[in-house]
Amino acid sequence: MAKDFVKRSENYSEWYNELVVRADLAENSSVRGCMVIKPYGYAIWEKMQSVLDNMFKETGHQNAYFPLFIPKSFFEKEAEHVEGFAKECAVVTHHRLTPKRDGTAGLEPDPDARLEEELIVRPTSETIIWDTYKRWIESYRDLPILCNQWANVVRWEMRTRMFLRTAEFLWQEGHTAHATKEEAEQEAQKMLKVYASFAEDYMAMPVLQGVKSPNERFAGAIDTYCIEAMMQDGKALQAGTSHFLGQNFAKAFDVKFLSRENKLEYVWATSWGVSTRLMGALIMSHSDDNGLVLPPKLAPLQVVIIPIFKTEEQLEQINREVEKIQKALQDKGISVKYDARKEYKPGWKFHEYEFKGVPVRITMGARDLQEGKCEIARRDTLEKELTDLNAVVPAVERLLVEIQANLFEKARRFRDENTRKADTWEEFTDILENKGGFISAHWDGTVETEERIKELTKATIRCIPFDSPLEEGRCVLTGKPSRQRVIFAKSY
Amino acid sequence: MAKDFVKRSENYSEWYNELVVRADLAENSSVRGCMVIKPYGYAIWEKMQSVLDNMFKETGHQNAYFPLFIPKSFFEKEAEHVEGFAKECAVVTHHRLTPKRDGTAGLEPDPDARLEEELIVRPTSETIIWDTYKRWIESYRDLPILCNQWANVVRWEMRTRMFLRTAEFLWQEGHTAHATKEEAEQEAQKMLKVYASFAEDYMAMPVLQGVKSPNERFAGAIDTYCIEAMMQDGKALQAGTSHFLGQNFAKAFDVKFLSRENKLEYVWATSWGVSTRLMGALIMSHSDDNGLVLPPKLAPLQVVIIPIFKTEEQLEQINREVEKIQKALQDKGISVKYDARKEYKPGWKFHEYEFKGVPVRITMGARDLQEGKCEIARRDTLEKELTDLNAVVPAVERLLVEIQANLFEKARRFRDENTRKADTWEEFTDILENKGGFISAHWDGTVETEERIKELTKATIRCIPFDSPLEEGRCVLTGKPSRQRVIFAKSY
Numbered sequence: 001m002a003k004d005f006v007k008r009s010e011n012y013s014e015w016y017n018e019l020v021v022r023a024d025l026a027e028n029s030s031v032r033g034c035m036v037i038k039p040y041g042y043a044i045w046e047k048m049q050s051v052l053d054n055m056f057k058e059t060g061h062q063n064a065y066f067p068l069f070i071p072k073s074f075f076e077k078e079a080e081h082v083e084g085f086a087k088e089c090a091v092v093t094h095h096r097l098t099p100k101r102d103g104t105a106g107l108e109p110d111p112d113a114r115l116e117e118e119l120i121v122r123p124t125s126e127t128i129i130w131d132t133y134k135r136w137i138e139s140y141r142d143l144p145i146l147c148n149q150w151a152n153v154v155r156w157e158m159r160t161r162m163f164l165r166t167a168e169f170l171w172q173e174g175h176t177a178h179a180t181k182e183e184a185e186q187e188a189q190k191m192l193k194v195y196a197s198f199a200e201d202y203m204a205m206p207v208l209q210g211v212k213s214p215n216e217r218f219a220g221a222i223d224t225y226c227i228e229a230m231m232q233d234g235k236a237l238q239a240g241t242s243h244f245l246g247q248n249f250a251k252a253f254d255v256k257f258l259s260r261e262n263k264l265e266y267v268w269a270t271s272w273g274v275s276t277r278l279m280g281a282l283i284m285s286h287s288d289d290n291g292l293v294l295p296p297k298l299a300p301l302q303v304v305i306i307p308i309f310k311t312e313e314q315l316e317q318i319n320r321e322v323e324k325i326q327k328a329l330q331d332k333g334i335s336v337k338y339d340a341r342k343e344y345k346p347g348w349k350f351h352e353y354e355f356k357g358v359p360v361r362i363t364m365g366a367r368d369l370q371e372g373k374c375e376i377a378r379r380d381t382l383e384k385e386l387t388d389l390n391a392v393v394p395a396v397e398r399l400l401v402e403i404q405a406n407l408f409e410k411a412r413r414f415r416d417e418n419t420r421k422a423d424t425w426e427e428f429t430d431i432l433e434n435k436g437g438f439i440s441a442h443w444d445g446t447v448e449t450e451e452r453i454k455e456l457t458k459a460t461i462r463c464i465p466f467d468s469p470l471e472e473g474r475c476v477l478t479g480k481p482s483r484q485r486v487i488f489a490k491s492y
Numbered sequence: 493m494a495k496d497f498v499k500r501s502e503n504y505s506e507w508y509n510e511l512v513v514r515a516d517l518a519e520n521s522s523v524r525g526c527m528v529i530k531p532y533g534y535a536i537w538e539k540m541q542s543v544l545d546n547m548f549k550e551t552g553h554q555n556a557y558f559p560l561f562i563p564k565s566f567f568e569k570e571a572e573h574v575e576g577f578a579k580e581c582a583v584v585t586h587h588r589l590t591p592k593r594d595g596t597a598g599l600e601p602d603p604d605a606r607l608e609e610e611l612i613v614r615p616t617s618e619t620i621i622w623d624t625y626k627r628w629i630e631s632y633r634d635l636p637i638l639c640n641q642w643a644n645v646v647r648w649e650m651r652t653r654m655f656l657r658t659a660e661f662l663w664q665e666g667h668t669a670h671a672t673k674e675e676a677e678q679e680a681q682k683m684l685k686v687y688a689s690f691a692e693d694y695m696a697m698p699v700l701q702g703v704k705s706p707n708e709r710f711a712g713a714i715d716t717y718c719i720e721a722m723m724q725d726g727k728a729l730q731a732g733t734s735h736f737l738g739q740n741f742a743k744a745f746d747v748k749f750l751s752r753e754n755k756l757e758y759v760w761a762t763s764w765g766v767s768t769r770l771m772g773a774l775i776m777s778h779s780d781d782n783g784l785v786l787p788p789k790l791a792p793l794q795v796v797i798i799p800i801f802k803t804e805e806q807l808e809q810i811n812r813e814v815e816k817i818q819k820a821l822q823d824k825g826i827s828v829k830y831d832a833r834k835e836y837k838p839g840w841k842f843h844e845y846e847f848k849g850v851p852v853r854i855t856m857g858a859r860d861l862q863e864g865k866c867e868i869a870r871r872d873t874l875e876k877e878l879t880d881l882n883a884v885v886p887a888v889e890r891l892l893v894e895i896q897a898n899l900f901e902k903a904r905r906f907r908d909e910n911t912r913k914a915d916t917w918e919e920f921t922d923i924l925e926n927k928g929g930f931i932s933a934h935w936d937g938t939v940e941t942e943e944r945i946k947e948l949t950k951a952t953i954r955c956i957p958f959d960s961p962l963e964e965g966r967c968v969l970t971g972k973p974s975r976q977r978v979i980f981a982k983s984y
Contacts, residue, residue, distance in 0.1 A: 029624065030566075031611065034559035036624050039639065042555050062531035063538060067523045068613070068644055068660050069582070072589065074522075076598055090561070091586040091601045092613065095648040097564065097578050106568055109583045109610060118601060119523065121560075121584070121613070132521065132528050141835075147531065152560055152644065156587040168560050343633075 007289045012233040016284060017162065023292040023356050026162045033160040033167030040356065041279065043300035045170065048278060049150065051202050052172065055194050061146045061174060066128050069119035074127035077252040081126065084219020088156035090121040121154040126220060126271055129175045130253040137177060137267060139258040145177040163280035164492050171275035177267045179257065184268035188244040191272040192225040195240035203278065204295040204407035205229050205285045206415050207239060208487060210463030215450045222246035228462045228487070230415040231284040234436030236462045236489035239281050242272035286407050292357030293379055295407050296400040303329060303336045303396055304353045305362045308346050314366035321389065322364055328393045334400065354379060359403050360396055380406055428476045432457050438489045442482035444475035453477055459488045499781045504725040508776060509654065515784045515848050518654045525652040525659030532848065535792035537662065537771060541642065543694050544664065544766070547686050553638045553666060558620050561611035566619035569744040573618065576711020580648035582613040613646040618712060618763055621667045622745040629669060629759060631750040637669040655772035656984050663767030669759045671749065676760035680736040683764040684717040687732035695770065696787040696899035697721050697777045698907050699731060700979060702955030707942050714738035720954045720979065722907040723776040726928030728954045728981035731773050734764035778899050784849030785871055787899050788892040795821060795828045795888055796845045797854045800838050806858035813881065814856060820885045826892065846871060851895050852888055872898055920968045924949050930981045934974035936967035945969055951980045
């Protein structure tokens, strides 16, 4: 199947695209820029959703659902927001098709069914949600509102790549309303921490946490916090954002509340989201030239058992042994599949599950069984080991924990090794051209310099890390004074 | 809050609309025909989703995700399907907004960004899915494909009502592909049984199972199976449908497979779906003039505990007792909330949770506590009972089971009492005008008669029940011979 699978070192981009398709994660559809998420890919997304949803609920959030369509005029109410989102979008103009009036075959939009006001397929839901919150909020007693929505959104991207940038994508968007600025700021930071925990503890993907420069801010936000991960080609991937929106949307939609002090005040807001883009991040963080590598905590299938036998008698013997092991593993909450299909040879199966990133493979060979043993292979290092049958369950349990930790460690090491300081423009461009990765450098704090650097190198400021220490320095481009290093990189 | 809540007997339709809003289930949005599903309503939907999703997975289905948009030409490929769905739909014609060219403020669709082919926001996904399955299916080894999708869909309904009929709604749609006609037919029937079990065992809503008459069939189906429930006003509500699609979509999208006999054959299909309409069915099946009534298995909150006290000391004593009970109930998997808020009086709380349909209320009064007792009230019958504190947990467990069973029994009795045989046109119209409910009557089997009856009475054939015995009779309208009774009713 994947004999001609391209290597990362040959063509990283092609490697990614092929991996997504061959591992049955997703494929392009007949609709420009829209993908089909296939069952195996969707099963990973469901695992992500389930973990995140629990994390949101544990931090006091509730799910709700708001309309897919946003009236055009809603975008016009928040000046920056319209700049950022209303331009490249799917515009619904008619509510009916009718047979073509020129008599040729086919349908066309019915001119008598033109909408009075065009509807935009939501690219994000701040406007429709704040239009709703206006009805929900009267006094401080109605606050905070802590809602999350799991939904599809559409942004008419010109260049699309499966999971990383698609016209339609799936995401969650949290939208909260607060009585005070402090509470809203804390909420935005709290949710960034939730995202960071999810990325590191479940995706095994180390992330930088920080704040965006003005240029990279969400359209309509006062501050955008983000988590940034490094992919194996050294490029940065923005994996999640959390926005402190100030009172911008409350003002745009006239949402006021009566405070404890009996004063009418505008409500403070946050929004935060992660999307199916995380699938792209997950794939690119760990996978290798043999295919997908999945962290055990998000693998739909954690263990596969494959029998090797010549006679029916041997198979029956293996079946009996597998039944016990399978049951014992499942009792520990581990997902296990026994693939005893006869239409496929063991070698084909080895390859198949390796390519799909199943963390642990147990091979039950008739000969090993005679000696009371079986072989356990781990996907991350491809190492194999003969194990006593009665030690299989603890061995697998230990291995799943080890693989999860190893993937994180490996990614962290890679990230750290590929994060470099640059103090001169020569160093800066040399790293970008010859090494890639993250560059920690001084910046004079102006939008002009940020844009100039982007023009010259395609690198952008990924974030100003929260843990970046104050230190005197000079901007890598202009030489003007700077008090803090920021992280530059080329990015997805 | 709900003192002026309208009674069912006064105005059933207004009762429903008010209930939905006042119980915080949903509200109309600023977008015509689209609702906002509020957190409490969405929590019920999440419970429904979770149960159904497990049922689908247990019957071998996997989730996947297909594009929101469908190219216009896809609808033109299946003649009946286009009749049924492509007419009233949201049509995307542009992918960009631009400042108005006449110089006035605001945005308009950019004429330079007109789509070459219009996109329809999916009203159902058969076409885009069969366009995809064409790429997935080559031989019998690729079959069956058993996919389900949780998604939003849009149908441009002229008259909308929250949950029952909205322009956008949430649903699941299963789409399966099979090598044989028999297997596809069995699948369609199996999924109807899944829906029936869900309706009866979880929603406590008795349903008739049967097949639709040709007039009421899904556009593009060979046979449509359905579950039909009776609401408290005697009207029928179609709660779920499962379609045997034959080879219609395989032919429209040219999807063939190489059979075991090495012959190229068209693939057989089913599709099946339930939607947020089930929320409307749930609400109307059990609720009363005091508000929502929820079956325990789908109630987001099963038990609420309310303290009654005068002194802080009493409250502390109650708190200690509640902590034990709450923990013990939660250990049994029962969801419990302790509402000790001081801003609200016990009477307000009683009313609030009663209106929201919480199945069981425990009142912890300081005086009862002295005697080692507390009061348990059930929402379905409004009965109250003093119970020994050490017997609370088993009492609540028993009560939740009893309420679930009682709601089903009550609804079944109501349905059966309001199902009547009619053998003449006078009986038929008399029942419709004066009693309502389901009518079991003979029908001559023609579309003409079905349509004529609808014109004359607004009643339609809800289904031909699977368990309807063969019996000789004469059509209630035309007097022509018939071999089986069918169920007529006015419907939602």
